[in-house]
Amino acid sequence: MADKKGVYYSRIVSQIIFLTVFFGLIWTGFTQVWLVIFGVGVIGSLFFGRFYCGWVCPINTLSRPIKWVYKKSGKNRLKTPSILRKNVWRWVALIAFISGIVYVKTTGLRLPVFLIVVLIGAGFFLVFGEETFHKYLCPYGAILSVASKFARYGLIVDKSECIGCGKCQEVCPNNTIITLDSDVRYIEDRECLNCFRCEESCPVDVIKYGKT
Ligand code: SF4
Ligand code: SF4
Structure with missing residues (x-):
């Protein structure tokens, strides 16, 4: 926090x-x-x-x-x-x-x-x-x-821990987060603005900035 x-x-x-x-x-x-x-x-x-x-x-x-x-x-x-x-x-x-x-x-x-x-x-x-x-x-x-597109670092969702609540999607200003099977979310790197709003909003802290 x-x-x-x-x-x-x-x-x-x-x-x-x-x-x-x-x-x-x-x-x-x-x-x-x-x-x-x-x-x-x-x-x-x-x-x-x-x-x-x-x-x-x-x-x-x-x-x-x-x-x-x-x-x-x-x-x-x-x-x-x-x-x-x-x-x-x-x-x-x-x-x-x-x-x-x-x-x-x-x-x-x-x-x-x-x-x-x-x-x-x-x-x-x-x-x-x-x-x-x-x-x-x-x-x-x-x-x-x-x-x-070439960046090796960015915001990533830990798919194994995501509970699929969608709070990150609600706050993303660029509609950059997509829903995969089982409601797990995924961030499309090239459109991500690195604003960290998704990271702030995730209730289980499974969004991190790191190596993609
Ligand atoms: S950092 Fe910002 S633009 Fe990128 S996925 Fe999160 S909320 Fe969306
Ligand atoms: S806010 Fe966190 S737990 Fe909820 S869907 Fe997004 S990444 Fe998954």
Whole structure:
């Protein structure tokens, strides 16, 4: 339990620090530094999974208060429309994002591309469930989902101990947990955001981060 709390608070601190850094870079005009941070996140995800998503990404951090407001209000967000349930959209978003950066660099236009992506992400979180942006529309997620395929570490369910209660599935923001025979759960590595919410919610502590 102490470990779970430690991870929970460490993640909050990490998210606040990186959110502050992000807006600091926007404010000072050094947004290209964020590309370096993202690059480190991609390299890290080749080995350790998508810590960038769960611990660094400002879009994911902004989803926290939105989720809290919805939880308090007892209202539900919309499900992902079927037209958006296609992997191709995040690649389209990535191309649009890169084109935006190149256009700004070549024309000298003062367009805050990074901030626009964050605001679009937050806009989707305001209306749709978290999965919509994370899984289908995030340009960063497109790259990270490929890189994290190679990761040798991630969140794993101990199948022999899982009691099939489904609490992990209820909290997973990216619908990454699937049900196997006998109600045992399994985490799909490449879409896992390393947010540890499943680990926090498991009543029998059978979800651990380790070698997959
Ligand atoms: S499987 Fe767990 S760590 Fe991965 S995204 Fe879902 S809740 Fe987060
Ligand atoms: S919360 Fe834990 S016990 Fe329940 S289904 Fe998920 S992994 Fe299994």
